[in-house]
Each structure stands twice: as C-alpha cells, then as structure tokens.
Amino acid sequence: MKYEKMVIFSTLNQMVNYIAIKEYGIKEIINLTMENNGQPNLKKFNYNKWDKNLEDILDERVVPKRFGRQAVINFNQLKDKLDRIDLGKKAVMWNITGGQRNFVMAIMRYVFRERKDKGDSIVYFEGNEEKFYTYDIDFMEKEVDRVEEPYPMNIPLAFKLMGIEVKNKKDKNDTSEYYKKFIEKRQTDREYRYYKRFYEKYMNNSILLERLIETNKDIVGKEKINDKIEWLIDRMREIDNCKELVECKEDRKTLRESLKIYGKRSKVFGYILEKIAFYKIIDVVINQKELMDNVADLDISVKINASYKDERVSDHHIDEFDIVLLTKMGKIIIFECKSGAMTGDNAKSTHYSTYRVAGVYGTPVLINPITKHSEIKKYKNIEMAENAAKKAGLIICRMGNEATNITNIYPIEAYIKEVLKTGGNSYVQ
Structure with a gap:
C-alpha cells in the first residue's frame, strides 16, 4: 500500500x-x-x-x-x-x-x-x-x-537538517570529493596509497609510534624541533622497515603535501593520525561492497557554523570535526583523533558537539594511536584520553586489530564493519 x-x-x-x-x-x-x-x-x-x-x-x-x-x-x-x-x-x-x-x-x-x-x-x-x-x-x-x-543524502544536507552549515560548502546536495573519488568512481590516488602503506608499517613497528608521539613535543631530549615534518622524515630514515616511506622523493613530497596546511611546528602526529585513520576507514569500506553500499558520505576536517546568523558567535567556524561518516539511513558518526592527551572537558565537548549536529542518533568516537592493549600503560597522556572518553560516553577505537573484552573499545576496522552492517534498504542517491 x-x-x-x-x-x-x-x-x-x-x-x-x-x-x-x-x-x-x-x-x-x-x-x-x-x-x-x-x-x-x-x-x-x-x-x-x-x-x-x-x-x-x-x-x-x-x-x-x-x-x-x-x-x-x-x-x-x-x-x-x-x-x-x-x-x-x-x-x-x-x-x-x-x-x-x-x-x-x-x-x-x-x-x-x-x-x-x-x-x-x-x-x-x-x-x-x-x-x-x-x-x-x-x-x-x-x-x-x-x-x-533515489533521493539526496550527504553531510551538508544532514547537518542542515539540524540547523548547521558546513563552511565553504553550502550546496546541500554535494557529497565530499573523497566520496566522489573513492566510492562513486571507485578510484584511488597517491595519498590514499601512501597512507595505506604507512598504516601497514605503523601497525608493525613500536619505534615508529614512539617517534610519532615525540613530534607532539617542541623539544626532544635537548633538541629543539623547528620543523617537525623534516624532523620526522629524518627519524623515519633511521628505522629499518619504515625508511622506505621516505626514501624516494615522491613519497617525501606526498607526506609533506598532506601536512603542509598545518604548519611546521604543529602537532604533526595528530594530523598524521587523522590521515591514517581516514584512509583506513576508506580502505575498509571500498573493499567490501555491503559496507560501501551503506555509506552516503564521508569527509575529513569538516568545519561548521550555525545556519542562522543570530546563532553565530562569528563568521568563522564554531567547530571542526576530524572525520565524519554518514550512513544512508542518516546516522552520523563523528570521529575525534587524539594522538595525546584529552581532558574530560574536551571529551564532553565532543559528545555535545555530536549531539548538536546529529541529534540522539549521532555517535561520537575517539580514535587513539594505540595498536596493542599492552602499550596503553606506556603512554600516560593516551591512557588519560581513553579514561576521559569513557567517562563522557564516547566509543573508543584503537588503530590496531587487537580485540579486547573492555566495553566500548574496538579495533577501528571491526568498528567500521559493525557500524555499517545495518544501513537499511534505502534508495539514497
């Protein structure tokens, strides 16, 4: 009927x-x-x-x-x-x-x-x-x-339904460039291939993780780091099974280009973690048709503001989400990547921001850099971030594949597969 x-x-x-x-x-x-x-x-x-x-x-x-x-x-x-x-x-x-x-x-x-x-x-x-x-x-x-x-479903449209505007992207029927490239056209590019290799090396080398965490500091030992990207490239050259990520000119260029908007003295690892996690999510999605069919849009570094001028503090963005994934049945998953510390207030803010743009069906997720559960005690800031996330009700995804029996802590690949298993039977464009 x-x-x-x-x-x-x-x-x-x-x-x-x-x-x-x-x-x-x-x-x-x-x-x-x-x-x-x-x-x-x-x-x-x-x-x-x-x-x-x-x-x-x-x-x-x-x-x-x-x-x-x-x-x-x-x-x-x-x-x-x-x-x-x-x-x-x-x-x-x-x-x-x-x-x-x-x-x-x-x-x-x-x-x-x-x-x-x-x-x-x-x-x-x-x-x-x-x-x-x-x-x-x-x-x-x-x-x-x-x-x-078919009917439209994308991140700007989903946010607009909650009175939120995606900055510099006012077309309510416009999916992200990443969705168009990787899911609609089923293509890949050099940056995707690079960070896929980076993930594979990252998963199997604890020294690389330590060096990446060190880039969150301005001084390592007695050495002041003026250019964190170049410092990291030099350190990666010293790690046997990781130096191939920076050996050739094209790979170094890809790494630099992917991070250049953040500046030489920024917390480089936080942005690298975003890239690794984002391309890992894409990799999981595009290699399983059932999952790909349930994704309506996905994007990285999504800046937002209120749709209505009387609700805006300024014309600049009021918040920025590291990674956003939208299912075809309108569920929004907000991923916050933290390579170091996160306070309880930060975690609560992430939870509130997710509610503001996605309502009660939105899901806030913390992604941290841990690959093995045994590593967590080595990195106090990351352990504190996990504890803050737990108290604020965030789901926690670790970069590794190791499952735990701890409530609401998942390997990132397993979580993506789980969250996209439903998706309904909609006819979204």
Whole structure:
C-alpha cells in the first residue's frame, strides 16, 4: 500500500522526518508544530527554525502546513484543527518519531477514534537500528510500500537538517570529493596509497609510534624541533622497515603535501593520525561492497557554523570535526583523533558537539594511536584520553586489530564493519 500524505511532528532531529518522507514517496505533509510566541522558556525549543530546516531541504512538491501552539494543548482543539484540514478519504501515514508524549498520545487517540476505517498507518523510525517500523491503528505490524526513487543524502544536507552549515560548502546536495573519488568512481590516488602503506608499517613497528608521539613535543631530549615534518622524515630514515616511506622523493613530497596546511611546528602526529585513520576507514569500506553500499558520505576536517546568523558567535567556524561518516539511513558518526592527551572537558565537548549536529542518533568516537592493549600503560597522556572518553560516553577505537573484552573499545576496522552492517534498504542517491 502506498501513501501520499503524512502527518509529522516538529522536532530538533529532522532527519527522522526527512527520510520517512523520502522513503515512502510522500507528496504532502502536515507538520504539527508549536509557535514560540517569544516565550523565553521555549527558546531552546525553536520550532520555527526546526521547521525551516526541513522545509529548506524538501522539494517544492511537499507543502508543510503549520499549526499554532494551542493545537497540542488538549485533544478537542487538536481534533478541531485536524478536522478542518480535511485529511480526506485516502489513508494517511502518521510519523510518530520525534514527537513529544503529549503529541503522540493525542494523535493516537485521534487516529483510533476518528480514522479507524481509513486504513491509516503509523510509522516509527528507530535511528540506532536504522530501521522503519510500521503498524496499523491497533499497533499490529503492517507492510507498507517504500518507493524506489533515489533521493539526496550527504553531510551538508544532514547537518542542515539540524540547523548547521558546513563552511565553504553550502550546496546541500554535494557529497565530499573523497566520496566522489573513492566510492562513486571507485578510484584511488597517491595519498590514499601512501597512507595505506604507512598504516601497514605503523601497525608493525613500536619505534615508529614512539617517534610519532615525540613530534607532539617542541623539544626532544635537548633538541629543539623547528620543523617537525623534516624532523620526522629524518627519524623515519633511521628505522629499518619504515625508511622506505621516505626514501624516494615522491613519497617525501606526498607526506609533506598532506601536512603542509598545518604548519611546521604543529602537532604533526595528530594530523598524521587523522590521515591514517581516514584512509583506513576508506580502505575498509571500498573493499567490501555491503559496507560501501551503506555509506552516503564521508569527509575529513569538516568545519561548521550555525545556519542562522543570530546563532553565530562569528563568521568563522564554531567547530571542526576530524572525520565524519554518514550512513544512508542518516546516522552520523563523528570521529575525534587524539594522538595525546584529552581532558574530560574536551571529551564532553565532543559528545555535545555530536549531539548538536546529529541529534540522539549521532555517535561520537575517539580514535587513539594505540595498536596493542599492552602499550596503553606506556603512554600516560593516551591512557588519560581513553579514561576521559569513557567517562563522557564516547566509543573508543584503537588503530590496531587487537580485540579486547573492555566495553566500548574496538579495533577501528571491526568498528567500521559493525557500524555499517545495518544501513537499511534505502534508495539514497
């Protein structure tokens, strides 16, 4: 059975409405919302902006209808509003995802009393499982047809649904250059191949890890490091099974070019870790079709700002995410790469920032440089970062392949495979 009309709730995480509308090919929506009316206690519940976030993404065929705040105060007023809309004789879908309890209870009562013989369906999207559940009005499971028309899904669009703008990338239908190259075109490039080799050497050489960690310092021993990239190249030349990464001119150029925007005195290892982790994620994805089919977009060094000028502190970006991965069912995974220390406040900030751009279905992940569990005690800053991440509720990914029985600590490859195993059956472009 197909539906043309859907009733939705105004909500912060408009992804749950966007994908429901697109998955079921809805042509008209009725958006149950509330007006702020300038009330200070409703400032954090900015329904007007939430609604606009969705309306800006939807195409012109979908016409939202908005209601005043009194529509959800009591059942009789809501019933009157819905009766005057004229829902029609055709069956209607009711998306209860994201609705506050008073919305859901009033709607369920209305549908059961007033729409009992219309063939209406109730749909709920479980974001963590990336799965739709559909029911009849008696909450018995019901099969509902989903369309096979592709629709856009990418990082700028997903963030815009939460009122966030990707800096320097305002096209809401634009996937990243990396997604286009590695997943759409299934190509590789020199930087990808270089960091794939780098990962293989990194995994099997504890001395390389030590040298990389040393680049986070300005002084090693009594030596002041003025150019950390060149210092690292010299140290890598001294490590037998790693010197091939910097032996030839082209490899040195690739390493330098990949890091040049960060500066000679920056914490080089942090940026190298981002590159190693990012290309490792790509490598895992492109070598397994099931995983690749579930990725909608991925990007590195994603700078963001609020979509609305009155929410911006300045025109500069308010935050930057090391790595962002978006699934085709709208789940956003934010990876924070830490090559050294991370305070509890940093970890909490990462968790909050993920919630701000992705809602409750967003997943914050710490990536640290450890390859073996036995190494953790050697590096106090990294151990402290893990502890801070645990307390803040972040998932932890280590660069190695070693599994542990510690809750929420995963090898990065195993985690990527796990998080992309679901993905649903969407027809995302």
